[in-house]
Amino acid sequence: MTTITLRNLRKEFDDVVAVNGLDLTVRDGEFLVVVGPSGCGKSTTLRLLAGLETATDGEIRMDDRDVTGTEPKDRNVAMVFQNYALYPHMTGRRNVTFGMNAGGSFTDEEINRRVAEAAETLDITDLLDRKPQAMSGGERQRVALGRAIVRDPDAFLMDEPLSNLDAKLRIQMRAELTQLHAELGTTTVYVTHDQTEAMTLGERVVVMDDGRIQQVDPPQSLYDFPANRFVAEFIGDPAMNMIDVAVEEGVAVHDAFRIPLPAGNAADETGSGSETESLADPDAGDRSHAVLGVRPEDLHLARERPDLGETEFDATVDVTEPLGDSLLVHCSVGDATFKMSAEPRSSLDPGGTVSVTYDSERLHLFEPETGEAFYHSATAPAPSDRIERVVTD
Amino acid sequence: MTGAIQYAKRRFESARAAIGAETGSETPESTTDLGAAGIHFQLWLLAGLVLFPILVTVVVSTKQQGIVTSLPDLLPGTYAVENYREAIVDYGFGRFMWNSLLMSVVIVVGKLVVSVLAAMAIVYYRVPYKDLVFLFVLFTLLLPVPVRFVPLFQLMNDLGWSNSLLAITVPYIASATTVFILRQHFLSIPTSIVETAKLDGVGPVKFTLQVLVPMSRGVLVGVSIIMFVYAWNQYLWPLVIIDSEANQVAQVGLQLLQGDVQGGQLSWSLVMAGSVLTLLPPLALMILFRKPLLETFAIQQK
Numbered sequence: 001m002t003t004i005t006l007r008n009l010r011k012e013f014d015d016v017v018a019v020n021g022l023d024l025t026v027r028d029g030e031f032l033v034v035v036g037p038s039g040c041g042k043s044t045t046l047r048l049l050a051g052l053e054t055a056t057d058g059e060i061r062m063d064d065r066d067v068t069g070t071e072p073k074d075r076n077v078a079m080v081f082q083n084y085a086l087y088p089h090m091t092g093r094r095n096v097t098f099g100m101n102a103g104g105s106f107t108d109e110e111i112n113r114r115v116a117e118a119a120e121t122l123d124i125t126d127l128l129d130r131k132p133q134a135m136s137g138g139e140r141q142r143v144a145l146g147r148a149i150v151r152d153p154d155a156f157l158m159d160e161p162l163s164n165l166d167a168k169l170r171i172q173m174r175a176e177l178t179q180l181h182a183e184l185g186t187t188t189v190y191v192t193h194d195q196t197e198a199m200t201l202g203e204r205v206v207v208m209d210d211g212r213i214q215q216v217d218p219p220q221s222l223y224d225f226p227a228n229r230f231v232a233e234f235i236g237d238p239a240m241n242m243i244d245v246a247v248e249e250g251v252a253v254h255d256a257f258r259i260p261l262p263a264g265n266a267a268d269e270t271g272s273g274s275e276t277e278s279l280a281d282p283d284a285g286d287r288s289h290a291v292l293g294v295r296p297e298d299l300h301l302a303r304e305r306p307d308l309g310e311t312e313f314d315a316t317v318d319v320t321e322p323l324g325d326s327l328l329v330h331c332s333v334g335d336a337t338f339k340m341s342a343e344p345r346s347s348l349d350p351g352g353t354v355s356v357t358y359d360s361e362r363l364h365l366f367e368p369e370t371g372e373a374f375y376h377s378a379t380a381p382a383p384s385d386r387i388e389r390v391v392t393d
Numbered sequence: 394m395t396g397a398i399q400y401a402k403r404r405f406e407s408a409r410a411a412i413g414a415e416t417g418s419e420t421p422e423s424t425t426d427l428g429a430a431g432i433h434f435q436l437w438l439l440a441g442l443v444l445f446p447i448l449v450t451v452v453v454s455t456k457q458q459g460i461v462t463s464l465p466d467l468l469p470g471t472y473a474v475e476n477y478r479e480a481i482v483d484y485g486f487g488r489f490m491w492n493s494l495l496m497s498v499v500i501v502v503g504k505l506v507v508s509v510l511a512a513m514a515i516v517y518y519r520v521p522y523k524d525l526v527f528l529f530v531l532f533t534l535l536l537p538v539p540v541r542f543v544p545l546f547q548l549m550n551d552l553g554w555s556n557s558l559l560a561i562t563v564p565y566i567a568s569a570t571t572v573f574i575l576r577q578h579f580l581s582i583p584t585s586i587v588e589t590a591k592l593d594g595v596g597p598v599k600f601t602l603q604v605l606v607p608m609s610r611g612v613l614v615g616v617s618i619i620m621f622v623y624a625w626n627q628y629l630w631p632l633v634i635i636d637s638e639a640n641q642v643a644q645v646g647l648q649l650l651q652g653d654v655q656g657g658q659l660s661w662s663l664v665m666a667g668s669v670l671t672l673l674p675p676l677a678l679m680i681l682f683r684k685p686l687l688e689t690f691a692i693q694q695k
Binding site: 050052072074075077078082083085086087088089098099100147151 | 583585586588589590592593594595603604607608610
């Protein structure tokens, strides 16, 4: 059981900055998911944690130990790789025990007991006498997990472990990982580029971009209260619509529509409610222009949702994409384009005009230049969930 | 051999059958079959060209005199047992073969050990300027062995190694080709496997012996075969550095089989018998290990 603390962690490769000043605390027994596009530094962060890369600057602590310069083998962490990294010439059992023998800290009896236990947990008893070649992808990943858990490490580090599996198996393994974590309670850092995986697995999710942390929050807060444009567009599929608007006295104004912003959280009311870091800054600057963010699933055809009030506007349908459970409609209004979801099987003709309404509880405004969010129409959740990245001591 | 011929025949017949069945017009299938027959013909022709001198060698080694002047001279003779016995027993060819074998095995084992360690250092360790070092290793390929003879000869004499097994093995133990092939193979091993070992605290010796070598078995066997044949065929250097008959190797020993040339009767059949004998060990290895050998070179095509 371990708390991992990163302080101002930095990693440069020649002239490329891969990780740029990371401050993060992974709580004891937590399942933390790090998500971001490729090249955002998430894998490098994990490799720094494992000791496979040396930090250029900053500090990594595990509980009270400073492990920044510690050899990988002395950190007592286990890593699970995307390509499983099983030794092809060894049987499942040998793969699982190879690392244990190397440490020399286990007796034969203990090894046998632990392997049997892990095999039971992961349901891989049949696989122990087979070589990786004779296993399917999911089976290999299970054995790789088995190898990680038999050593009873302080932390699991997982580098996109499910990416090589097919979609169905991935969903199944996702559930199994959650279950496994509930059973073992070991601190886990899980890196993925798949936002669905991040949302479903993580107790908290770290969104990274360009070597920096964009936001650390539980999945639902991440979705409901994105800290900036990047997080807003990265989390959620299809991505959030972004429309340039002018803000006039609590109303978002566009050539073709006016959207009143619910009071209590209006743009000029800094320092309360759903504040982000930028809102805490009193010199927030000119806010007459903003980017309005609305998720496609929060936009509706007016005729489908009469309960949402009379604020509606007209848009032109460009393209429709049936997704099965809903219909994704690409619309344009004035010079802006956006996507919205409609009931499946609605008949909408491209070129036609539709009346669009929205969920006024789910509007976001972002600074046009910095991309920081400065307004969310919903009320923020309890602050205790949200200020994690400030807590370092 | 006959099996292969029959296989070719079957292919050809099935091609003819296909043409007959399709009543006239040539289908794509039948043309490919005919094409395959053509390829087989070419292969046999080329193989025949390469094999012909060797066949002549084998035939001549069974004759009394071994002078070939007309076609009937190419029929097998009846002196086979006599010739081989004379070569092995009277001329001590067995001794040469043993020396050759010893030399080749030492060279191959030495090469493998040195090359595995060198390739490991180049691939897995942070060595300053290691790419430059590797380039330098490759550069040695540009220097043919005979160029090094004079300084090498001096060196061997200074070390007092001349006329010994050390003199014909040690200079060959470093091999740029082997380092290169092994480096390429090590690079193809996923880094995550190496990193897993690191995280598990598997030391370098254990990693080499229990992970790297087993994972490279095919390549190592393939490289060994090539290197064995190369070592076995060494001629010039042993000729220069070895001056006692007892330590001589088979390739040079062949010359000693010429025997009493001054008597005007160079016994070709004896020389050919020796040639066939020297051919056997590499041939046996090639046949035994043809699969890993082919895999070694197929690796580049992945």
